[in-house]
Amino acid sequence: MKEIILLKDGELALKGLNRSTFEDILNKNIRKRLRHSVGEFKFTRAQSTTVIEPVDENVDFDKAVDIIRHIFGVVGISRAARCEKDIEVIKQTAFGYLGEELSFAKTFKVTAKRSDKKFPYNSPAICNEVGGFLLSKFHHLKVDVHNPDVNVTVEVRDHHAFIHGNQLKGAGGMPTGTGGKAAVLISGGIDSPVAAWMMAKRGIELTAIHFASPPYTSERAEMKVHELLSRVAKYSGRINLCTVRFTDIQEAIRDKAPEDMFTITMRRIMMKISSEIAKNQGCSALITGESVGQVASQTIWALQCTDDAADLPVFRPCIGMDKNEIIEISRKIDTFDISIEPYEDCCTVFTPKHPKTKPTVEAAIEAEKAAEAEELIKEAVKTAKFTAIH
Ligand code: ATP
Numbered sequence: 110m111k112e113i114i115l116l117k118d119g120e121l122a123l124k125g126l127n128r129s130t131f132e133d134i135l136n137k138n139i140r141k142r143l144r145h146s147v148g149e150f151k152f153t154r155a156q157s158t159t160v161i162e163p164v165d166e167n168v169d170f171d172k173a174v175d176i177i178r179h180i181f182g183v184v185g186i187s188r189a190a191r192c193e194k195d196i197e198v199i200k201q202t203a204f205g206y207l208g209e210e211l212s213f214a215k216t217f218k219v220t221a222k223r224s225d226k227k228f229p230y231n232s233p234a235i236c237n238e239v240g241g242f243l244l245s246k247f248h249h250l251k252v253d254v255h256n257p258d259v260n261v262t263v264e265v266r267d268h269h270a271f272i273h274g275n276q277l278k279g280a281g282g283m284p285t286g287t288g289g290k291a292a293v294l295i296s297g298g299i300d301s302p303v304a305a306w307m308m309a310k311r312g313i314e315l316t317a318i319h320f321a322s323p324p325y326t327s328e329r330a331e332m333k334v335h336e337l338l339s340r341v342a343k344y345s346g347r348i349n350l351c352t353v354r355f356t357d358i359q360e361a362i363r364d365k366a367p368e369d370m371f372t373i374t375m376r377r378i379m380m381k382i383s384s385e386i387a388k389n390q391g392c393s394a395l396i397t398g399e400s401v402g403q404v405a406s407q408t409i410w411a412l413q414c415t416d417d418a419a420d421l422p423v424f425r426p427c428i429g430m431d432k433n434e435i436i437e438i439s440r441k442i443d444t445f446d447i448s449i450e451p452y453e454d455c456c457t458v459f460t461p462k463h464p465k466t467k468p469t470v471e472a473a474i475e476a477e478k479a480a481e482a483e484e485l486i487k488e489a490v491k492t493a494k495f496t497a498i499h
């Protein structure tokens with residue numbers, strides 16, 4: 110018996126994309142992630158299923174399963190035992206491999222799929238044989254063909270038989286890379302990691318941009334961003350993080366721009382710098398965690414001013430969501446606990462007491478001119494630092 114992972118075509122979120130392109134990208138993503146964190150795996154395709162098996166017997170199989178389940182594009186996977194095509198071996202393998210699961214279950218059924226028509230037992234006969242055998246081993250079990258606790262599946266294929274229990278749910282979405290590339294403006298807050306995750310779910314490869322203002326913001330705040338991104342990377346794969354030093358620019362805005370326009374000016378400059386970096390990185394859009402009305406800089410008038418400064422389309426997947434709805438996703442993807450750690454973000458230093466909630470684009474452009482930050486912006490783009498987050 111060898112343990113393997115089955116990825117079935119029916120379990121892929123295939124929509125609007127060529128099947129083989131989708132599969133190739135997904136398999137490449139899975140292989141890369143496994144290689145980076147667990148070890149080398151062999152991929153073979155047969156009868157609309159990809160079989161993933163470890164090359165080295167001693168790999169951490171549980172970890173591999175956990176990694177694959179989180180990869181975007183995987184709707185579900187089956188963890189299976191592969192054995193010889195012999196009815197007695199199949200029975201024993203089903204008992205040995207699924208025994209623990211069955212001992213906790215109340216009901217089960219057996220589903221058989223026979224693609225090798227030369228196998229001496231047809232599907233109903235396989236069900237009878239295996240079902241009868243398992244009932245003789247587990248006296249507490251009852252058969253329920255409609256809604257069983259465990260669906261024991263036996264697949265008799267060309268070279269082997271596969272035996273598995275219930276399918277495990279995957280992350281869904283589209284494989285990273287099928288949707289192009291975008292740059293997410295990431296803070297240490299709750300919203301931006303959720304926004305990153307939501308766009309990555311649609312197959313977008315992420316670059317991340319973080320603005321840090323030392324000494325007003327600490328190194329710990331930057332580490333928090335690394336941790337948040339590594340949670341998102343569990344789904345999206347490697348993310349290139351670009352950290353921009355923002356201190357001098359923030360001080361220039363504080364010293365020279367009208368106080369009530371401080372935040373808008375800062376956000377416009379963030380958009381300008383991010384657009385430059387994003388284009389250099391081959392990105393076609395920016396992503397933020399903004400949501401209408403959340404704070405003064407997120408009224409539709411303020412957003413109009415920020416958009417005006419961006420050179421790329423800005424995607425804001427949280428735009429119509431309540432904070433509670435955003436929090437629900439952040440809990441699901443395991444970023445919430447990190448996001449609520451109390452470290453300063455550059456957006457919370459020098460904040461004005463009375464920010465303008467209905468700024469005009471003209472006033473925002475004037476305020477930005479007053480800050481005289483053109484040279485500082487160029488410098489910030491030039492000195493940005495890159496780190497790969499896995
Ligand atoms: P979150 O940052 O998660 O949205 P928040 O609501 O406290 O939490 P805001 O100040 O509202 O953050 O910022 C709005 C958006 O601007 C963020 O979602 C993020 O996309 C971007 N942003 C804020 N601060 C930074 C930063 N330091 N670096 C990069 N992007 C940032």
Ligand code: MG
Nearest residue numbers: 300398399403
């Ligand atoms: Mg926010």
